[in-house]
Structure formats: C-alpha cells, structure tokens
Amino acid sequence: MSADYAGRVVLITGAAGGFGSEAARCFSKAGAKLVLTDRDADALAALVGNLPDGAVVTQAGDITDEATAEAVIAAGVAGFGRIDVAINNAGIAPDLMRLSETPAQVMEQVMQVNVLGTFHVMRREIALMQEQFARDGCGGVILNVASVAGLVGAPMLAAYAASKHAVVGLTRSAAIETAKRGVRINALCPSFAATPMVDAMVESMQHAPDEALARLVSAVPMGRTATAEEVVGAMLWICSDANSFMTGNAVALDGGLSAG
Numbered sequence: 001m002s003a004d005y006a007g008r009v010v011l012i013t014g015a016a017g018g019f020g021s022e023a024a025r026c027f028s029k030a031g032a033k034l035v036l037t038d039r040d041a042d043a044l045a046a047l048v049g050n051l052p053d054g055a056v057v058t059q060a061g062d063i064t065d066e067a068t069a070e071a072v073i074a075a076g077v078a079g080f081g082r083i084d085v086a087i088n089n090a091g092i093a094p095d096l097m098r099l100s101e102t103p104a105q106v107m108e109q110v111m112q113v114n115v116l117g118t119f120h121v122m123r124r125e126i127a128l129m130q131e132q133f134a135r136d137g138c139g140g141v142i143l144n145v146a147s148v149a150g151l152v153g154a155p156m157l158a159a160y161a162a163s164k165h166a167v168v169g170l171t172r173s174a175a176i177e178t179a180k181r182g183v184r185i186n187a188l189c190p191s192f193a194a195t196p197m198v199d200a201m202v203e204s205m206q207h208a209p210d211e212a213l214a215r216l217v218s219a220v221p222m223g224r225t226a227t228a229e230e231v232v233g234a235m236l237w238i239c240s241d242a243n244s245f246m247t248g249n250a251v252a253l254d255g256g257l258s259a260g
C-alpha cells in the first residue's frame with residue numbers, strides 16, 4: 001500500500017511490538033513524523049535507532065497509567081505541534097484458557113491494558129483533534145487495534161474477546177460523537193498474525209509449534225496467519241485521506257474468519 005503521510009504526525013502505542021514496530025517503519029517511510037510509546041523502553045530505543053533522526057519523539061510508559069497517556073500527547077504536541085493520526089495498538093493477550101478457569105486477576109489485567117489503556121489515550125486524542133479542527137479545519141484520525149475477537153466469540157480467549165468487544169464499543173460510540181467535529185474513528189480487527197504475541201500463545205499450547213499454529217488458524221478460511229505487513233497495509237489505507245468517509249467501522253482483516 002502506498003500512501004502519502006508527508007508532514008503528518010502519527011502517534012503509535014505499543015510501538016515496540018509486532019504491529020507497532022512495523023507501523024512505525026511503514027508510516028515513517030510514507031513521510032510521517034512519529035510519536036511512539038511503549039512500556040518496553042529498551043525495545044522502543046532500539047526501534048528509534050533505525051528511524052530517521054529528528055522525525056521521532058518517544059515517551060516510554062505503561063498505558064494503563066493515565067500519566068503516560070497525558071505525557072505521550074504532550075510530547076507529540078511539544079515535538080510537532082499537533083497529532084494527525086493515532087494508532088491505539090498497545091494490547092495484551094493472556095494464555096489460552098476456558099472462561100470457567102480464568103482467574104479474575106487475568107480478566108482485570110486484560111481489561112486494564114486493552115480497554116482502559118485505549119480509553120486513556122482516546123479521550124485525550126479526541127480532545128486535541130477537535131481543538132485542531134476548530135483552529136485550522138484539520139482534525140484527525142484514530143484507529144484502535146481491536147481484533148476479530150472483538151466481532152465474534154473466541155473460545156479459550158474470553159477475557160481477550162470481552163476486552164476487544166469493548167474497544168469496538170468505544171470506537172463506534174466515539175465515532176458518532178465526533179463525526180461532525182473533524183475526527184474519524186475506526187477499529188481494525190485482525191485474526192491471528194505472526195507477531196511475538198502469537199508466538200507466546202503458541203508456546204503456551206501443549207502441542208508442537210507447527211501443530212499449535214495449525215490449530216490456531218483452523219477456523220480461518222485462508223488457512224494461515226496474517227503478516228504484520230498486511231495488517232499495517234490496512235492501517236495505512238484506513239487512516240489515509242483516500243478513505244475520508246469511513247468512520248465508526250470495525251474492519252475485519254481475518255482471512256474470511258468472520259464471514260461464516
């Protein structure tokens with residue numbers, strides 16, 4: 001996907017991970033200035049070492065802490081004066097387990113990161129983008145990285161599915177609130193993709209890695225995982241000016257999984 005982000009300021013949470021680091025590289029290649037955050041400060045620093053000087057600001061921290069959300073937005077504004085696009089991508093997935101065996105602590109942790117973490121940045125991004133729209137007519141675009149587990153049930157991943165359904169709910173509701181205020185808000189809903197998150201899931205299964213992966217993708221009509229490049233290709237298009245009429249959408253990128 002070729003898209004032009006020259007001069008645009010793009011914020012990415014969970015920037016050091018599988019989708020996040022690929023997004024940082026691809027948006028940078030498309031000309032964007034980047035505002036990157038992740039709780040893994042070392043991985044964030046390593047990523048920045050491979051990006052163009054002067055076009056990146058970083059703010060490490062835990063996204064479940066409101067102070068991190070506040071600091072990231074402030075760093076973006078201090079560095080570049082505005083934020084045009086926000087990819088709210090930080091998230092966690094617990095090991096596979098039945099709902100009846102899921103400790104409340106796991107449920108709480110997943111909701112804290114995936115829902116509260118998204119909420120903390122979203123509300124500040126919306127406020128800033130609406131302000132930008134009132135000032136110069138250019139608001140912004142928000143893309144929440146949910147999951148196909150935010151659209152359909154996900155056996156053995158109930159806590160995760162509940163959190164991603166909540167992210168879709170935040171997306172749709174806020175999109176309606178901001179539709180006339182210069183902010184487009186959508187969610188991207190991928191199925192399993194080849195990233196450290198899925199590597200960890202495969203490792204936690206009681207099967208050889210190939211067998212475990214085959215079981216994970218058995219319900220995907222295309223019969224395979226997505227690549228990070230495919231997921232980021234969708235991000236580039238969804239957030240682009242070419243896609244200016246899409247808001248409140250939860251876009252499945254799932255090899256056909258949710259079609260059945």
Ligand SMILES: NC(=O)c1ccc[n+]([C@@H]2O[C@H](COP(=O)([O-])OP(=O)(O)OC[C@H]3O[C@@H](n4cnc5c(N)ncnc54)[C@H](O)[C@@H]3O)[C@@H](O)[C@H]2O)c1
Pocket residue numbers: 013014015016017018019020037038039040061062063064089090091092093113117145146147148189190191192193194195196197198
């Ligand atoms: N990989 C998949 O198959 C898949 C499928 C659908 C949706 N997703 C979603 O995509 C997003 C990115 O996933 P990924 O596969 O790149 O995972 P990943 O584990 O490779 O990366 C996630 C990144 O988020 C960061 N992070 C986690 N918790 C954080 C916190 N509390 N504060 C700040 N940073 C935090 C991690 O340090 C990591 O760098 C997640 O929201 C995930 O739920 C992934």
